[in-house]
Amino acid sequence: MTQKISSHAFIHLSINVNHRNNVFEHIQNGIMITNCESKVVYTNPAFSRITGYSAAEMLGNNPGILHSGRHDKKFYEEMWKSINEKGYWEGEIWNRKKTGEIFPEFITISTLINIDEYVCNYIAISSDITSFKLEDLRNLTLAFYDPLTGLPNRSLYHDRVSHALDNAKLNPNSKHTILFMDLDHFKQVNDTYGHLVGDHLLKIVGQRLSSLIRAGDTVARVGGDEFTAVLHGDNDKATVKKLAERIVENIEKPFEVDGHKVNIAISIGISFYPDDAKQLDDLLAKADEAMYDAKKTKRKIQFYDELA
Structure with a gap:
């Protein structure tokens, strides 16, 4: 079921398939797009490199396949509250790679709306921040x-x-x-x-x-x-x-x-x-x-x- 939302809250963005591929295929951040039923419709090569899941493996799946188990129900409820009310959520999250390895990401999830001002897609842009976490750990180790x-x-x-x-x-x-x-x-x-x-x-x-x-x-x-x-x-x-x-x-x-x-x-x-x-x-x-x-x-x- 689509949700009608006010146009001043979110950015109108229509995605042309060919243009999307030309741009997203070369971005170093992982990109995942889902439809309004939270089924994956697109992932870029960087997403596959980060998570280990190919585009074919993700297509039609729910992003919950990436859940690490580190976050409780309230975490995801707060996330979706922000997405639904503000049109976006960003923050650190621990996800799970295809190999089973748990790793930290910084993710921005935004809503995409069509010309009728209905949510048509969600787009998640992610960065693997493992190296930053390791640097934080190194700094903590040096400090203590x-x-x-x-x-x-x-x-x-x-x-x-x-x-x-x-x-x-x-x-x-x-x-x-x-x-x-x-x-x-x-x-x-x-x-x-x-x-x-x-x-x-x-x-x-x-x-x-x-x-x-x-x-x-x-x-x-x-x-x-x-x-x-x-x-x-x-x-x-x-x-x-x-x-x-x-x-x-x-x-x-x-x-x-x-x-x-x-x-x-x-x-x-x-x-x-x-x-x-x-x-x-x-x-x-x-x-x-x-x-x-x-x-x-x-x-x-x-x-x-x-x-x-």
Whole structure:
């Protein structure tokens, strides 16, 4: 059933088949035209390149064949409300290729009306924005993750600890543990073997630390050879000390890096929330202070509350 609409709301556009083919066949955006019953009557070569569906496969089909399942009923209801009331809709949508791959598109859907001011067709012009989404993901990764080790960086680490402390205010029994870790003799590795070996070593150290930290906790690289971790839950000193001892033991095992046998050590400072501090900066500063004492005294592991 066609719908009569006011002429000032939409653009009159008649499509001559030959002219349409000459123009649309060479456009890099995907183009799909449906009739007023939402059956596909035309797709251009770019549409086939983007989705994997040939023009013959789409002809007579409902565009719903592209639905990814990511959007709910309300999403499509809002889309059609805009199309019916304004004559167009544009936005990002996740569709599904013939291969089954789900991908993001930016789509503009417009109504086409005939000289009698009735909707005769809908035209969708789409662009595959996968590359833009990947760029956004890369930017997000650079903002919150260390590019060398892939671990959370200082910014993300602070955000996670801050979030944990905010939640702790709602639970008086909540406890958290901060481990501040610094590699010993790392500068010597760089001076002896070069920065490429040093970088590779940092990456392996990050992997070893990650393998020792529980999935719900966070280990991060916050500086050149500085790592830190936050442990959630009521961890008593004995439990935390055993973890710290496992870290020391694993980091002091020889590393095979680019054909070189490399030995380093690690110093660890530990502070507890809320016993040692209740504010983020104070908690981190006290773990840092304990770490420097562990390095200076060569104890390797130092609790803040046991500083002389």
